[in-house]
Amino acid sequence: MLNNKADTIEDYILQQLSKQQDGQVELKRTELADKISCAPSQISYVLSTRFTHDRGFIVESRRGMGGYIRITIVTDTALEKKLLYRDMLEKIKEGTPFEMIKSMLDFLLENKFITRREAELVAQFSANLYQSEEEGNIKAEERAKLVRSIFLTLSKIT
Numbered sequence: 001m002l003n004n005k006a007d008t009i010e011d012y013i014l015q016q017l018s019k020q021q022d023g024q025v026e027l028k029r030t031e032l033a034d035k036i037s038c039a040p041s042q043i044s045y046v047l048s049t050r051f052t053h054d055r056g057f058i059v060e061s062r063r064g065m066g067g068y069i070r071i072t073i074v075t076d077t078a079l080e081k082k083l084l085y086r087d088m089l090e091k092i093k094e095g096t097p098f099e100m101i102k103s104m105l106d107f108l109l110e111n112k113f114i115t116r117r118e119a120e121l122v123a124q125f126s127a128n129l130y131q132s133e134e135e136g137n138i139k140a141e142e143r144a145k146l147v148r149s150i151f152l153t154l155s156k157i158t
Helices: 005-018 029-036 040-050 076-091 098-110 116-134 140-157
Strands: 024-027 057-062 068-073
Touching: 005 024, 005 029, 005 040, 005 068, 024 029, 029 040, 029 068, 040 057, 040 068, 076 098, 076 140, 098 116, 098 140, 116 140
Parallel strands: none
Antiparallel strands: 024 068, 057 068
């Protein structure tokens, strides 16, 4: 059975990546299109559907003269971190006790995802939100949204 062009393009890029020790390959879109006998738009399609962040890749592209496509395999550590933060964000709900937030921060600190300073700042911020909720100044839904927001920020900067 013959592969379609998208499979051929994907296979070629994966072969090129496997040859690189740093998990990164830089290709020229037009040269790749000529090599595989396809339109550059087909390469763009494959990159946008098969080499996504969710699948463990980062794609950088520069068009025009001297343009390139740089594809990098996301390290397991980076992917694990993303999944860890996603899991934490899903657990932060209206009924989530402060102790669980503190436990998440302790885990992040122990595993060097955040600094002691960041952990203390987020813990204090979260404690203030929980106290504001107890005093009736904000609703549990708002508190959960704000705590999720700060964890989302941590996920982007760590």
